[in-house]
Amino acid sequence: MENAMRIEPTWLATVESESGVKVSACYQCKKCTVGCPLTFAMDIYPDQVIRLVQMGQRERVLACNTVWVCSGCETCTTRCPNAVDVAGIMDYLKETAIRSGMEIPQPKTYVFHRAFLNEIRRRGRVFEAGLVGTYLRESGELKAKLEDKTLGEELALGWAMFKKGRMRLFPKGIKGKTEIREILK
Ligand code: SF4
Ligand code: SF4
Numbered sequence: 172m173e174n175a176m177r178i179e180p181t182w183l184a185t186v187e188s189e190s191g192v193k194v195s196a197c198y199q200c201k202k203c204t205v206g207c208p209l210t211f212a213m214d215i216y217p218d219q220v221i222r223l224v225q226m227g228q229r230e231r232v233l234a235c236n237t238v239w240v241c242s243g244c245e246t247c248t249t250r251c252p253n254a255v256d257v258a259g260i261m262d263y264l265k266e267t268a269i270r271s272g273m274e275i276p277q278p279k280t281y282v283f284h285r286a287f288l289n290e291i292r293r294r295g296r297v298f299e300a301g302l303v304g305t306y307l308r309e310s311g312e313l314k315a316k317l318e319d320k321t322l323g324e325e326l327a328l329g330w331a332m333f334k335k336g337r338m339r340l341f342p343k344g345i346k347g348k349t350e351i352r353e354i355l356k
Contacts, residue, residue, distance in 0.1 A: 179227040186224055190263040196253040197221045203247035203257045213237040217247050217257050224260070233268045237261075239277035239284075282310040288355060295351045298342035300329070 187194055197218070204216040214236050215223070223232045232238070238261050247257035265284060268275065275281040286305040290297045307313040307325070316322040332338035345351075 177228065177230055179229045182227040182229045183225055186260070186263065189267075190256075190260060192256045192259050192263070193253075194221055194224050194255060194260065197225065197251075197255050198253065200252060202250045202252065203255075206246045206250045208244065208246065209240050209242060212240045217241075217261075220264070221255065221257060221260065232264060233271060233273045234276065236276040238264045238268065239275065239280045279310045279312070282306060285309075292352055292355055294342055295345040295348040296343070299332075299338050300340065301342060303329070 183194060186192070199218055199222060201216075201218045203221070204210060204218045207213075207217050210216055217237065220232055220235065220237055241258070241261040243258050243262065245258040248255070248259065251257060269281075283306050286302055286309065287297060289305070290302050303325075307316070313322070316325065329338060333340065
């Protein structure tokens, strides 16, 4: 509750200047939240995240699980009548929470997020088999699946995807990796 009341009046200006998103344009119509497919798993709704940023409630926003539940589908951004890039703000808040050393409320999602970005940095695109392997190892899921003997289900899924040409055995890079690394700095 203490965090909920703490106000940082300059934070809105910081968010707008660092993210390039005009959060102050939001007039709380809630069209973003109504379209979001993941509100059932969120502790505060997307329109509330935007409102709390406007109010300078930095710690409350950076500690919420909504930012980590967000899949980046961009439905909210598409629906906003004021061109507020809500999905872009969710990404910005993820990175800000990490940089600030906040405790991440969804540690496994954070492992996935980090593994995904590392794949992009390394190859310019995601190598799915590498991503799954890193996630299983670093999230603790590999150990859990070995213990409860469900790893075979993952391997069967991977094999089915491979047969349909949806998963490669070896990674493939793209041209322009250096530029992509620059964007992700
Ligand atoms: S980008 Fe995130 S907040 Fe926006 S609609 Fe998709 S899941 Fe919801
Ligand atoms: S749709 Fe846009 S204007 Fe409406 S509440 Fe969401 S961010 Fe604000």
